[in-house]
Amino acid sequence: MEQKLKGKVAVITGGARGLGRGYALRLSALGADVAIIDRNLSSGDVYEFEAKLRTAESVAVECQQLNVRAIEIQADLTSRESTFTAIEEVLAELGRIDIAVCNAGGGTAQFADEITQADGADAVADLNTRGTPASCDEDVLQRVITTNLNSCMYTCMAVSPHMIKQSSGKIVTVSSTAGLEAGSGYHPYGVAKAAIIHYTRSLAQELGPHNINVNCIAPGIIRTGRLGDRQHLSKYIALRREGTIEDCARVVEFLVTDLSDYVTGKTITIDGGQCNQR
Numbered sequence: 189m190e191q192k193l194k195g196k197v198a199v200i201t202g203g204a205r206g207l208g209r210g211y212a213l214r215l216s217a218l219g220a221d222v223a224i225i226d227r228n229l230s231s232g233d234v235y236e237f238e239a240k241l242r243t244a245e246s247v248a249v250e251c252q253q254l255n256v257r258a259i260e261i262q263a264d265l266t267s268r269e270s271t272f273t274a275i276e277e278v279l280a281e282l283g284r285i286d287i288a289v290c291n292a293g294g295g296t297a298q299f300a301d302e303i304t305q306a307d308g309a310d311a312v313a314d315l316n317t318r319g320t321p322a323s324c325d326e327d328v329l330q331r332v333i334t335t336n337l338n339s340c341m342y343t344c345m346a347v348s349p350h351m352i353k354q355s356s357g358k359i360v361t362v363s364s365t366a367g368l369e370a371g372s373g374y375h376p377y378g379v380a381k382a383a384i385i386h387y388t389r390s391l392a393q394e395l396g397p398h399n400i401n402v403n404c405i406a407p408g409i410i411r412t413g414r415l416g417d418r419q420h421l422s423k424y425i426a427l428r429r430e431g432t433i434e435d436c437a438r439v440v441e442f443l444v445t446d447l448s449d450y451v452t453g454k455t456i457t458i459d460g461g462q463c464n465q466r
């Protein structure tokens with residue numbers, strides 16, 4: 189693969205598994221040094237699907253095998269302070285930040301790796317967010333909004349001053365088709381992901397004069413360990429298949445390389461034509 193990103197440093201949040209891991213590997217293959225920030229650097233261990241994909245003991249080592257520098261930092265990005273500390277650590281270790289992929293998040297009220305014995309045998313992992321626009325438990329509301337929206341905004345706020353100083357940068361935020369459509373059972377997640385689209389547009393206006401591009405991706409049904417096999421939904425997708433991590437990574441490549449230099453404030457839907465069918 190052409191080393192288009194040689195000399196660049198990319199931060200990937202939520203990079204310990206799933207789509208984030210895919211972005212980290214893609215950008216490493218393009219020559220970027222990579223910093224993975226995740227709430228749980230071993231989060232991939234809970235899924236057989238993720239464990240089978242991994243070729244080394246951690247995603248950072250997988251990236252290093254592609255001949256780039258790669259570090260990993262464990263931090264909960266729902267904390268503004270922890271986010272800024274993590275970004276300072278990236279700068280101290282890798283010297284600069286050119287790319288930020290704000291991928292940490294998910295439409296779950298409780299991740300599988302958070303379940304402990306104390307939760308009891310009935311605990312449900314990766315529970316889809318509950319609630320409706322008219323009625324939503326406070327804990328679910330806070331959890332899902334902060335995990336998705338706040339983590340994204342804090343990451344952008346933490347990297348922006350450095351990108352402004354160097355007069356260049358590429359930021360990719362992560363929404364979802366749930367942020368484009370009003371699905372009844374998916375309310376708090378959809379609200380958070382819709383807000384990310386608006387935040388992206390606003391941030392692009394602010395950072396554009398500094399030569400910083402800010403764009404968003406909105407994946408649809410993509411096969412990851414957490415979300416499992418959803419091939420049965422293929423009939424609702426124009427391209428008649430669920431999406432792959434690589435489908436998303438290719439769009440991220442577009443958004444962090446010079447191919448998209450004159451694109452900013454936009455959201456690219458990656459859903460195989462799913463939305464258009466409804």
Ligand SMILES: NC(=O)c1ccc[n+]([C@@H]2O[C@H](COP(=O)([O-])OP(=O)(O)OC[C@H]3O[C@@H](n4cnc5c(N)ncnc54)[C@H](O)[C@@H]3O)[C@@H](O)[C@H]2O)c1
Pocket residue numbers: 201202203204205206207208225226227228231232263264265266291292293294295335339362363364365406407408409410411412413414415
């Ligand atoms: N897979 C899909 O079909 C799909 C569709 C639309 C959008 N998305 C979005 O793409 C992103 C990745 O999805 P995925 O399926 O790979 O999810 P995933 O759960 O497999 O990976 C998410 C990673 O983010 C980390 N994370 C979660 N909260 C965090 C926090 N507060 N601080 C730091 N790290 C945190 C997790 O530990 C995990 O490693 C999410 O934002 C999700 O909402 C996914």
